[in-house]
Amino acid sequence: MAQLETDYLVVGAGATGMAFVDTLVARTDVEVVVVDRRHRPGGHWLDAYPFVRLHQPSAYYGVESRVLGNDRVDETGPNAGFYERSTAAEICDYYHRVLEEELLATGRVRFFPMSDYRGADADGHHVVSRLTGADTTVRVRRKLVDATYVESSVPSRHTPVYEIDPGVRVIPPNALVDLDEPAAGFTVVGAGKTAMDTCNWLLDAGVEPDRIRWIRPRDGWFFNRAFTQPLEQVGSYMQLQARWVQSAAACEDVTDFVHRLEADGVLVRIDPNVEPGVFRGATISLGELDALRRIDDVVRLGRVRRIGTGQIAFEGGTLATDPKQVYVDCTAEGLRPVSPRPVFETDRIIAQYVTIGVAPWSAATVAAVESSGEDDARKNELAPPVAFTGDTASILPIARYGMTGLMARAAVPELAAWNDRCRLNPARGASERLGDSTVQEAFTAIVTNFEPALKNLERVLA
């Protein structure tokens, strides 16, 4: 049995693992072994549907040490006026280069693809090759880093939980581009970002809205993309922060909180007559929203139980259907719900969200806190987990712990300075733009409302 020794063993080379390692090796002189059961870094992006793009601008996605994309503002198309958003192919290529040219080049990082982490025993941690079955024991001097805790669930690797009768065509969105026979109509199953991407792609590709049926058991709240812009447009992101903090300071409950943000234009929903029960932090533009509203055939009979050639059975009823429909399964959860768990434990780090959204910024923040030299209790104060459970109700704890962590890190000058210059922080550079009235106004609102917001959240959550 082969044996290795390292300071950190990182399981998972998706966006979380890569951002964590990149920041850790830049701030320390430690050795790291990274393992992933996939064949290269990039995580779920390696299996993404071909028309997927980042929800957010590339300008603050990826790792700290390397720019993703060209920080260009799109001039045409549905993203016109906003910073560019990478495709899955661009993201996968980027992570490959980060691995080769940034991480392995340090001489302190080793990467083992096609390798499954199988847990630890008295000999050490076990990593088994998916190609040869060889078991390697890894002795870890400092910590195991679980970069799989917020692992994404994507359609191509997901099996629908409902029954499908023989002869019914159910495909993941990945297979839409390979259809060899036109469909009588498309039924999109699912309520999240993948379903929205799929509907928008079908509409853009020329499918008439009346040929799309959308099974949407629960509606969601989404961030308006106009408020998530960085760099030259960072005033938009600062306005989001300001309105978030103002709403947190004034709200009576979660419904009041989301409705205040909706009134400000920060949060949006597809159907103003339906109260959304889902929040996963996804982002959408108003143009995409308008396009989605052209789809009238929305089915709200609960979750699908069975799809037959002539009938669909739901939790709340049945619906006649056409045997020539193509069903696009978009029921994989994307961002999986998690329970909050301390990030820093005695022998391990559970890499997870510690910022309000933006997976890579969270992972890099965890690495920055890890390298601060503080003990685990203090590190947990600096990076309390921000747990996305998928429910609208979780938005208040997300707000509370996101703001608590931000305040704790801002009080540590070295961490605050790191965060200010970190390219993964959407607010980067805002403090240098105080001449911009939207930025100045936002800072004033944030400073005025921050403590009242934390007090009010504590009260409302109690």
Ligand SMILES: Cc1cc2nc3c(=O)[nH]c(=O)nc-3n(C[C@H](O)[C@H](O)[C@H](O)COP(=O)(O)OP(=O)(O)OC[C@H]3O[C@@H](n4cnc5c(N)ncnc54)[C@H](O)[C@@H]3O)c2cc1C
């Ligand atoms: C379509 C889509 C778009 C998104 N867009 C954005 C966005 O714009 N901005 C944003 O911040 N977030 C976005 N997200 C959220 C997303 O969760 C993160 O951006 C991020 O890519 C998740 O990375 P991850 O490393 O946590 O998980 P993953 O990408 O799932 O990576 C986890 C890795 O762990 C490996 N692994 C798991 N178990 C083991 C094991 N036992 N042994 C070895 N390896 C193991 C897996 O093979 C995988 O490669 C998006 C999610 C989806 C699905």
